[in-house]
Amino acid sequence: MNTRSLFVLDTREVGRAPGARRDYRREIPAPAHLGLDMIGVPEGSPLDLTVRLESVTEGVLATGSVTGELSGECGRCLIRFTDELEVEFVELFAYRDSATEQTTDPDEVSRLQGDRLDLEPVVRDVTVLSLPLTPLCQPDCGGLCSECGERIDDLPDGHSHTKIDPRWAALTERFDTEAARTQGQPAGSSPTESQE
Ligand SMILES: [Zn+2]
Ligand SMILES: [Zn+2]
Incomplete structure (x- = not known):
């Protein structure tokens, strides 16, 4: 099936009388490259699109929301993780030859293509x-x-790589143990006076 066409709605179903409206709900397999390099909607995973089309003087107003799944790679620890996509949009699709169409750029206000409107660019932008x-x-x-x-989060608390010369390690260990025993202090802090 052509996924693209599922984003396209025919406004003749709504009518041109200002205030006329119609609700749509569609489950659409996500198109390719919906997102950024590090995080996005996996191609083919279900997008749940809910939208109300409302006829207004200058065109058709589309108000809706999209939910779906996100797959990302953590920018700090690099593991893959999933999250939920939940975005909303309000977009005017101007009628051909309307004042809005003539006084704005297509970048600013979307256009109807004939009687149809295409929600894919809108969904892409908000996503x-x-x-x-x-x-x-x-x-x-x-x-x-x-x-x-x-990953720090997978390691025990206090994980560190404090390096001790192996020749000193045994001495330090014994010193710490003795210090802990004689002074009642916890072992682990390395004595500075033993280093030259
Ligand atoms: Zn992480
Ligand atoms: Zn480490």
Whole structure:
């Protein structure tokens, strides 16, 4: 099936009497490249489009919403994650030869093509505008450890790569243990006086 045509509505079904309206609901397989490089709607996944068309003096006003699924790659830790798309739009499609058509650019106000209007560019615009340039798997994603490259959120708290010369490691360990025993302090802090 031609997916594109599912975004196209025939305004003859609405009529031209100002105030005339009609509601539509369609499930549309997502077209290719709906989104940004790092996050977008997977091609072919279902988009749920709800739209009301209303006849106004200058054209047809389309008010609607789109929901669907998002697949993204976290900009910090690089894992893939999913999210929900939920966007709304209000778009005027101007009648041919209307004052609106003659005083605006097609970039500013959409046009009816004959009796039809195409919602795909509108859905594309609101979808892309809603997406973050740096998508995150969760708002406080810790990113990757700069030493080992593992996800910080998958590592135990206090993960670090503090390097100790192996020749000192055994000494430091013993010192820490003794210090903890004699002073009642927790082991782990490396004594500065043992280094030269
Ligand atoms: Zn992340
Ligand atoms: Zn690490």
